[in-house]
Amino acid sequence: MNQIEFALKVFAALAVVLAATTLCGRLAMLVRQPRVVGEMVAGVLLGPALFGAVTPGVQAQLFPADVKDVLYVLSTIGLTFYMFLVGASLDHGLTGGRNMRRASVLAVSGIVPTFLLGAAAGALFFSTLSLDGASRWEFMLFVGGALSITAFPMLARILQERGIANTPIGGLTLVAAAIDDAAAWVILAVIIAVGAAGSPLDALDTVAGAAVFAALMLTVGRRLLGRLGERVEREAGMSRDMMALVLLLVLVAGWFTDYIGVFSVFGGFITGLAMPQSATMRRELETRLTDLNSILLLPVFFAFSGLNTEVSGFGAGGTLWLPLAVIMLVAFAGKYLGCAAVVRLQGYSWRYASAVGGLMNARGLMILVFINIGLAHDMVSDETFAILVAVAIVTTAAAMPIYRASLPGGQDRAGSDVAPTGHVPAPLVPAADPNAP
Structure with a gap:
């Protein structure tokens, strides 16, 4: 196959991916779901679940191994810049005061029970779901870590669009x-480092390298980038050279963290965190990077995830239904019950507690990033991957219905209905998620 024929195959695959994710995203919005839910479903439908089952020959011709390799590279670039935008959009002022203390307790209530239940489920199904030669404790850590994730960027966009980002x-x-x-991400970084090195002791170089990189970027790098932010504010915009410098930093950071054995998304995220808190710079980055990333590159990631989602075990008499039911149950119970109980103990109403539990239960794109990294590092089997993709879709789709049922009629904007007496919400600037509606 010559280069022109190969390029035509890649263009055809991208066209199908773009059409499918756009259509399913619009359909999701029609039923009051975030666009990302439709895009995740589109990715699964392009794989063995539908496209591969109905027309296996066409699917194999459209997505051969060499084209999938290109899709992987494009999706990795998209993920790296996506995590960069997430980091750059975070407000550094969120990490202090009463809001931080309450949120830390809430975070622990969502992480600990979900992680423990997920790890227990991993131990229960280790013999049937893990790869040959896999370590039991690594598999337990992976399942527990994946279920512990909450879709932060997606929630930020949902809350922003509903006008409740500044409420309790x-x-x-x-x-x-x-x-x-x-x-x-810390859990995943440790698992990857240990898995690549063979033992916790051998992984110290990778963990130390990641820690030094993060420390330098968030101290020296942040100060140097602060000067760039001041210049952007003075000039009321970013020049071509400024944007080229930022893109170069993201690519180098992604390359370095991948090279030391973590993953490129870590480099992108840390670089985003190091960006100055410049409103102009934030607007410029989102304006210039979001559309290409969210409309083309991230849908490629959803498609790549779908092509790796093997559904044969979900047929009649399939062996995956029991593990799916158990893992789905612990995923819901750990997040929803843990978060709702702690919010109620902090003095909020049961309706408010239920709404928070539902939102914290959404895993969105973040769990797909997590499990795809695991797949790339041979830490997860096709069966486990398929189960966790299903968890990602169902928990994300359930978030808004639970939220609406808990706080009907705009009670989310009426702080007196849901917040404890005397509590004043801290002002926040949410991160933008290019995959939300």
Whole structure:
């Protein structure tokens, strides 16, 4: 096959991916779901679940191994810049005061029970779901870590669009979700490092390298980038050279963290966190990077995830239904009950507690990132991958119905209906999620 023929195959695959994710995203919005839910479903439908089952020959011709390799590279670039935008959009002022203390308690209530239940489920199904030669404790950590994630960027966009980012429910949920995700990435980084090195002791170089990189970027790097932010504010915009410098930093950071054995998304996220808190710079980055990333590159990631989602075990008499039911149950119970109970103990109403539990239960794109990294590092079997994709879709789709049922009629904006007496919500600036509606 010559280069022109190969390029035509890649263009055809991208066209199908773009059409499918756009259509399913619009359909999701029609039923009052975030666009990302439709895009996740589209990715699964392009795989063996539908496209591969109905027309296996066409699917194999459209997505051969070499085209899938290109899709993987494009999706990795998209994920790296997505995590960069997430980090750049975070408000550094969220990490202090009463809001942070309440949110930290809420985050722990979502992480600990979910992680323990997920790890227990991993131990229960280790013999049937893990790869040959896999370590039991690594598999338990992976399942527990994946279920501990909350879709922070998606929640930020939902809360922003509903006008409740500055209410108690917005403050608590946003900061707690950010803490949840940070903890999950640390768990994944350790698992990857140990898996690549063979033992915790051998992984010290990787963990130390990641820690030094993060420390330098968030201290020296942040100060140097602060000067860039001041210049952007003075000039009321970013020049071509400024944007090129930022893109270069993201790519180098992604390359370095991938090279030391973590993953490129970590480099993108840390670089985003190091960006200055410049409103102009934030607007410029989102304006220039969001559309291409969210409309094309991230849908490629959903498609790549779908192509790796093997559904044969879900047929009649399939062996995956029991593990799916158990893992789905612990995923819901750990997040929803843990978060709702703690919010209620903090003095909020049961309706408010239920709404927070529902929002914290959404896992969105973040769990797909988590499990795809695991797949790339041979830490997860096709069966486990398929189960966790289903968990991602169902928990994300359930978030808004639970939220609406808990706080009907705009009670989320009426703080007196849901917040404890005397509580004043902390002002927040949410991160933008390019995959939400």
